[in-house]
Amino acid sequence: MRTSNFLLSTLKETPADAEVISHQLMLRAGMIRKVAAGIYNWLPVGLRVLRKVETIVREEMDRAGAQEVLMPTVQPAELWQESGRWEQYGGELLRMQDRHNRDFCLGPTHEEVITSLISNEIRSYKQLPANFYQIQTKFRDERRPRFGVMRAREFIMKDAYSFHLDSESLGQTYDLMFDTYSRIFTRLGLHFRAVEADTGSIGGNASHEFHVLADSGEDAIAVCDKYDYASNVELAEALAVGGPRPSATQSLTKVDTPDQTTIEQVSRFLKLDASNTVKTLLVHGAEGGLVALVLRGDHELNEIKAQKHPLVADPLVWATDDEIKHAVGCAPGSIGVVELSVPVIADRSAANLADFVCGANEDGVHYTGVNWGRDCAEPDVFDLRSVVAGDQCARADGNGEDDQLSITRGIEVGHIFQLGTKYSEAMNATCLDNNGKAVVMPMGCYGIGVSRIVASAIEQNHDSRGILWPDSMAPFQLVITPIGYHKSEAVKSTCDSLYTTMQEHGIEVLLDDRNERPGIMFADADLIGVPHRVVIGDKSLSNGTVEYKYRRNDAAEDVPQNGIVEFLLDRMLKN
């Protein structure tokens, strides 16, 4: 490609509404342009990168024996009513009507369509297992789209759905997809991590998310390298801190704590560490009424864990101040476990405390020296809190120094699920087993955020001048920057010749044949992140050399003109 014939819409200044570096650089490099909130045009530079990602994903899915299909973006309501999600799915499902007032939606995901399709196409166990994928546009009407294509409303996703005779087969395909995803993200040159994930409302046995590690990531991940453990903080098991519960040494004492409502205020007022206090949070119970969730003062409630407790309403609903007043007789800042009239669920660490502080269910009053079993009933013990850095890894034997969790941030670019029969049952997707008996097919589903990968790769690979694409994702592998293309016949013919030769070798090469100053050409090439650059000018040609520079290196090197093709091919194959 010659720049004279290519839309290189680079910007010198950063558009004001771009917050994260990937969004800024994608706009500056002329990869994307906003059409509406969370909806983008992909310009030639951006699309070339997107296609690179798609190609790698496609190659690896094909390699894993998955079959590519293409399903529609617009889906009839009937399918969603059949699965029950027409009512369940919230505002993210963009609904619309056609000219006959029939209901449709823009597909945010394709379980319904694929299950309906396959239930008609697959009849026999002999056709199983089968895995179908597509790379297609999804629409989710996010409440708050942000960060460019990172969290867009319209985006490109690779979604795959597998069908099985039994859960063992599902497990095998799940493992295969796990490996396939690892290969994909490795080939893309990303620094990633597979993490255990919550199965959410879909349920099922197993789920892993694949995260590109980046400080700007929206997810927190708990990691322990010693045990090769990584889990979304939403899920990561929190062990009790501080060993078995000591025996009581203090007596129950009521103390006045006027206007002290937060843990911070109370612990400062009583000159105690927050870890000697508990906080009592009231939420709606699964069967109505309220339930108390008790955590150590310095710990945070994990709502996802809490709503898994059978006594807790799912989804979790906080008690209002009025409900608390009515049930306990005080404001939220003074709730405690002594003589509390609602069921008490305590986090493991809170349950291990002795002689602790809690509210007295009376405004402005707290208890000190509280002990479980003596001053109140033994609580129902449950893992309620989010892990924090320094917590012991749940896999650890407890003897090592390096078995502590650290917290890192990630961008979710892949998610694999064992769905089970949720959709196949709702939509009656069965096949006949070898006894001629109809079996509801267990399913797996496997997603990759293709457009999100592009942004997350930039989050991980950039410098002050622009993008540092991994070679596998670069819009061009090589840029030829002439010095004096329009003045020197030698420069022009050398550049043209190298350009043609490299193209014949299948290299995607950009020849900057604009009549611009070198600084502009260098700046653009660096901005869009072409990994390999050759500069050709009269000065070096007179020495029989051309200049080569790798985008990630500071220094350039002179290469003999007659060996440049082999040199470049060697460099590109190496990467």
Place this chain on the structure above:
RNA sequence: CGGGGUGUAGCGCAGUCUGGUAGCGCAUCUGGUUUGGGACCAGAGGGUCGGGGGUUCGAAUCCCUCCACCCCGACCA
């Protein structure tokens, strides 16, 4: 959905408080001088000041209303 903010040329912004008919830098176009890290000189084009309504002799500016976009939060797979 709650809170906050911003809408003026393709991009970045000033002008709004204190009403007088729109400006700067970059980008674009023309001519010239330049040419190894975002040049210089001269000239040119480009804006119903987010939309609608109102006040006024006169509105980018004041008032009402709608919309869009961004940020924080809540929510959500």
